Amino acid sequence: MFGHRTVPLLIAVLALLTLSLAAGRVTAQIGPSDAAISFLAPLGDADVRAFVDDRGVQLTSLHASVLGLTGSYRSYAHISSAALVRDARESTITTFTNSLGSSAQRLRAFTGSNSAAQVAGDAGLQTQLRSLLNIRAKLQRAIALLTQGTAVIYAIDVNATPTQLAALASDWRVRAVAAAGDLAARQDLKPAALEVIWSDSEIDGLDAPGLYTRALAEGGR
Amino acid sequence: MKKLVALVVVAMMLSRTFAGAMYYPTSGDFWYNGQWQADSYTNWGCCPGGWLTADPGYEHDFATNYNYFTSCMTWTDLPYAYDDCPTAGVDETGNLWVFSYGSFHAQYTVQNTSYYGSWTFGGGSSGSDPYYLQGQEVTHAFCSGDSIWCMGAVRTTTLGSGTLYWGQSQYWTW
Numbered sequence: 001m002f003g004h005r006t007v008p009l010l011i012a013v014l015a016l017l018t019l020s021l022a023a024g025r026v027t028a029q030i031g032p033s034d035a036a037i038s039f040l041a042p043l044g045d046a047d048v049r050a051f052v053d054d055r056g057v058q059l060t061s062l063h064a065s066v067l068g069l070t071g072s073y074r075s076y077a078h079i080s081s082a083a084l085v086r087d088a089r090e091s092t093i094t095t096f097t098n099s100l101g102s103s104a105q106r107l108r109a110f111t112g113s114n115s116a117a118q119v120a121g122d123a124g125l126q127t128q129l130r131s132l133l134n135i136r137a138k139l140q141r142a143i144a145l146l147t148q149g150t151a152v153i154y155a156i157d158v159n160a161t162p163t164q165l166a167a168l169a170s171d172w173r174v175r176a177v178a179a180a181g182d183l184a185a186r187q188d189l190k191p192a193a194l195e196v197i198w199s200d201s202e203i204d205g206l207d208a209p210g211l212y213t214r215a216l217a218e219g220g221r
Numbered sequence: 222m223k224k225l226v227a228l229v230v231v232a233m234m235l236s237r238t239f240a241g242a243m244y245y246p247t248s249g250d251f252w253y254n255g256q257w258q259a260d261s262y263t264n265w266g267c268c269p270g271g272w273l274t275a276d277p278g279y280e281h282d283f284a285t286n287y288n289y290f291t292s293c294m295t296w297t298d299l300p301y302a303y304d305d306c307p308t309a310g311v312d313e314t315g316n317l318w319v320f321s322y323g324s325f326h327a328q329y330t331v332q333n334t335s336y337y338g339s340w341t342f343g344g345g346s347s348g349s350d351p352y353y354l355q356g357q358e359v360t361h362a363f364c365s366g367d368s369i370w371c372m373g374a375v376r377t378t379t380l381g382s383g384t385l386y387w388g389q390s391q392y393w394t395w
Contacts, residue, residue, distance in 0.1 A: 033307070060307075061306070061307050063304070069298050069337075070297060070298075070302035070303070070304060071296035071297075071304055072304035073306070074292060074293045074309070075291065076290060076291050077292070087292065087343065091341050092341075095294070096296075098254055099258075102252045102392075103337075106335075124332070128264060128333050135298065135335065135336075135337045139337075157307060187365075187366025187367055187371065189367075190367070195300075195301060
């Protein structure tokens with residue numbers, strides 16, 4: 001159907017078209033979304049999907065919190081709400097799992113450059129080591145909660161019409177709806193109750209030798 | 222000019238008052254897994270402080286080539302944390318976009334404590350891309366509340382830079 005010279009040309013045109021479409025998808029999502037919506041308490045993934053899909057609005061970002069870890073996921077491509085919330089949770093679990101590996105590397109680095117005696121004699125080093133172990137415990141606990149499906153989404157960004165936003169605002173679970181241009185209303189998306197410093201009580205109760213022993217065990221020296 | 226002189230005087234007073242205090246983490250590290258993820262630990266050492274503003278924020282800025290990303294995600298356990306992916310690309314004019322996480326109220330960082338933060342991207346990949354990691358004091362410049370759209374830069378320091386090579390992990394400290 002096509003000559004020898006036409007096929008490469010068509011391939012090149014298709015490649016350029018694909019690239020420009022991809023670029024268009026990305027640039028279409030740059031800049032603030034139409035509105036930010038915060039909830040009275042964190043919602044689960046299915047609730048967020050239904051919340052936006054029932055009103056026909058486009059979900060662009062979500063904001064989440066678990067055990068004092070705060071995160072946001074932003075898609076630059078137009079994807080469904082189902083895909084966005086699924087990708088966010090799966091990416092978070094993968095990220096925390098990878099970071100568990102790198103946290104062991106930090107523990108090895110710490111015990112490699114500080115002896116048990118140095119740690120025992122330096123309150124600052126004990127604080128640092130305790131925080132390194134608490135980061136690791138926090139990631140482990142968060143992975144378990146996320147895998148169980150714990151509700152963590154406290155706010156979302158959407159593209160929506162004023163009529164759609166009015167409908168969203170009437171939902172009893174909504175704390176605030178703020179249009180992009182309304183900076184004052186876009187403040188304080190996260191409920192104050194989520195501003196927690198989480199730590200593991202067992203780690204907090206360890207003395208200097210206990211901290212060091214645990215670091216050696218978890219760092220895999 | 223008077224404002225500039227006053228600012229310099231205040232900065233000198235602050236630096237004398239809090240000897241060794243830094244607005245950016247005095248030690249930390251950066252780890253890249255060779256694919257779509259990087260994380261960083263930050264520690265202000267003995268003396269978080271030396272801020273130029275009364276209610277300072279801190280932003281950990283990771284700048285790299287945005288071209289092949291379809292998503293951005295950050296997480297951190299900094300106090301009063303925020304995640305800045307929604308603002309990435311809004312003000313940038315070149316290929317380097319700044320993907321950040323930070324703290325709305327950095328005065329609550331605790332001495333000698335290490336804090337965690339991570340960046341995860343989705344999409345395609347490139348063989349190699351330059352990146353910069355910067356620590357930035359920020360303040361509530363555009364509105365008084367806690368919103369990523371309120372925060373404006375006060376001053377910035379480069380903590381490190383390099384190249385991300387696809388398939389090669391890297392780790393370094395400062």
